[in-house]
Amino acid sequence: MNHLNHVAIIMDGNGRWGLKYKKSRNEGHKAGLKSLEEIINETIKKNIKYLTLYAFSTENWKRPKKEINYLFNLLENFLQNKIEDLNKKNIKLKIIGVKNFSSKLNNLLISCERKTNKNNKLQINLALNYGSKYELINAFKKLRKINKSINEKNFQKCLQTANIPDPDILIRTGNTQRLSNFLLWQLAYSEIFFIKKLWPDFNIRDYNNIIRKFKSIKRNFGNV
Numbered sequence: 001m002n003h004l005n006h007v008a009i010i011m012d013g014n015g016r017w018g019l020k021y022k023k024s025r026n027e028g029h030k031a032g033l034k035s036l037e038e039i040i041n042e043t044i045k046k047n048i049k050y051l052t053l054y055a056f057s058t059e060n061w062k063r064p065k066k067e068i069n070y071l072f073n074l075l076e077n078f079l080q081n082k083i084e085d086l087n088k089k090n091i092k093l094k095i096i097g098v099k100n101f102s103s104k105l106n107n108l109l110i111s112c113e114r115k116t117n118k119n120n121k122l123q124i125n126l127a128l129n130y131g132s133k134y135e136l137i138n139a140f141k142k143l144r145k146i147n148k149s150i151n152e153k154n155f156q157k158c159l160q161t162a163n164i165p166d167p168d169i170l171i172r173t174g175n176t177q178r179l180s181n182f183l184l185w186q187l188a189y190s191e192i193f194f195i196k197k198l199w200p201d202f203n204i205r206d207y208n209n210i211i212r213k214f215k216s217i218k219r220n221f222g223n224v
């Protein structure tokens, strides 16, 4: 049986869910946050060590300003209200992506990372203003700057996910089968689960079904 150490999720379908049930995309994001909290708790229960979440991509800036503001307010409130709780649960929060938000949000993100830095039950990597192509280009630049030889090990150390094992599983909800510039290097050998349900409808049962399936997959990593 495969050991499950790292789950990555593209939480897609909030907007469509909101329009379908509440006539507003933003209501979908609010509902998506609720799903997320349930999945975090289940991840702890299952003793999984890393959870990487695509919350906002470098391409998401193309969305209407009102939606962007709503998303970042949601994030700010979530962190302000829940960071103590996350800390008590022994969760470490790490942001991947470029922190170029308002100074208020940047400071909040940094302080949450500092506060939870020593925790070791579960590490949540929150991808915010994250784009894999940008990350890869930066990694090449870093490698060139430190003048180290070009190999997988040195390259991995230059990624924002340095020292984080690659995801075993990628889950994408929302009935869309693409990677959307997420962890292109790190997902090389991940098992990918594309789920039809929209993210706010994704529940613990769905999550456990995926975990069960993953455990019984024969992972070859190029071998036979």
Ligand code: FPP
Residues within 6 Å of the ligand: 011, 012, 013, 014, 015, 016, 017, 029, 030, 032, 033, 036, 054, 055, 056, 057, 060, 071, 074, 075, 078, 174, 199
């Ligand atoms: C994708 O759905 C979802 C996002 C771009 C945001 C993800 C955010 C959450 C799950 C909620 C809050 C999380 C934090 C960290 C505050 P979409 O809007 O692209 O859905 P669509 O494909 O139906 O348009």
